[in-house]
Amino acid sequence: MARTIAEIQNEILEEKKKQASLNGLTESKAAIWKLWINIVATAIWIHEKIVEKNALISRPHTLNWYREQALNFHYGAPLDPDSSNEMSLIWKDGSYQFDTTNLDEKQIEDSKIIKHCAVSEIDLETVLKRNKKIEEIEEIEEIFSDYFHNKVGVVFIKVATVKEDKISRIDVPNELFAFKEYIAKIKDAGNQVHITSDQGDNLKLSLNVYIDPLSIFINPKDIEYYQSKISNKPLTPEEQYELDNYKFDSRNGSLILNNNTVFPVLDAIKNHLKNIEFNGAFVKTYLVDAIQKAQGVKIPILSKVETAWAKNPNDKVDPIFKDATKIEYFIPNAGYFDMDTLQVEVNYIPYTFYRDKQ
Structure with a gap:
């Protein structure tokens, strides 16, 4: 901020006192040297005001x-500063600013x-x-x-x-x-x-998760089918058809103590995706770490990741998914994922390794 003329004059006078050769100058109010101090102080003040204004106007925009x-x-704020609207865009202190003088905090935030x-x-x-x-x-x-x-x-x-x-x-x-x-x-x-400003990207995830059967519900009838889905064993056309059309118990993956209403794996995935900062990267390792911390989860394995740019809402064509499994991280095109179109397939496998070793 530019100094005032009085401040500049006082600094000059303080400097004068330090110079012994100037002690003989008369202290009369009409002394010519006091007039020159005023002239110089005014010139410096004008220079500083110009520099200050130019600094504001030429401030680099990062x-x-x-x-x-x-x-x-x-x-809702008009670009015309002469508008009668309560809020307008005005030029002030070297930049454009919104004049919100007559608005309360709620009105400002809502706009x-x-x-x-x-x-x-x-x-x-x-x-x-x-x-x-x-x-x-x-x-x-x-x-x-x-x-x-x-x-x-x-x-x-x-x-x-x-x-x-x-x-x-x-x-x-x-x-x-x-x-x-x-x-x-x-x-x-x-x-x-x-x-x-685009619709959120589509995301499709496939996981094999080994869970604690004492904490997470899994219908015993479904275990064989889950294991068939993750095994590399060739299936006959009839077996493949049966597997593709098998209806799993909707309670699978839920916490037993919460009346099958809390799904730790699905909840961990959704919470993690929601907490990714806007235009931040989706990192496979971070997602696996988040699932690992969920109650009842022993070993989470992210087997497949697919993503697609969102289509126009009026476009009836389904989005084209691309396999991103081999990519450790990527940034969604829209800057975020559409949680309403999120697709997650989880194969729940009971964690029984402690028995297998015997």
Whole structure:
């Protein structure tokens, strides 16, 4: 913050006292040297105010700055500062800000529709290094071609809201449009910004879980079929058909002491997925660790992982799943998984190794 003229004058006077050669100056109020101190102090004050203002205006905008601005977006605030609306976007202290003077805390919070945001970009060096592995880039035209083709210099913003305590895409007409207009208003000149808000990715998991039969319910009639599903033994067409159409007991996998209403494995999976930060990575090892801590679980084995980008809600075509079992971690395209479409298949096997060794 710039110093006041009086503060600058006092600092000059303090420095004067340290100079013995200046002790002979007259202390008259009309002394010419006091006038010069005032002139110099005023000039310094004007310079500091200019520097301060330029610093505010030229403040570099990082990726984190874009994220903060997105989370601070107020839906319903006009971009016109002369609007009669109670809340508007105004230019203040070198940046655009929402004027929420006449709103209470609930009104302010309700207008913030962006609850989750992730910002990223692709750097040119990464693209050039990748291409140099194939052949050395010599022509400047090739560099610019890669620059634009790979969307280098583009700021990618993923946003989502919360509905019924679940992450959800922004699907209300005009909300995403208004947010894009807001970003276009405040972004740095020349920057390209790509904004998306998609339906959560689909996830399909297959697991073989060895459980404590004293804690977790499993129908004895179903054990043979679970073991058949995880064994590599070839099956006849009739046996395969019977296995594919077998109806397992819906209570399998539930805690016995909780009247078969709590399913430790399924609950651990859902809680883990919900706690992954927005645009965070799905890590197979972390999921297995979370299941391992569930009550009654002895050995959890994640046998298959499949994922698919969400389709348009009006699209009747089923999503195309891709096998991601060999990938240790990946980030969902939408930044999160759709918990309503989560598919989990668990083969429950009684943990009886202590008897097998005898």
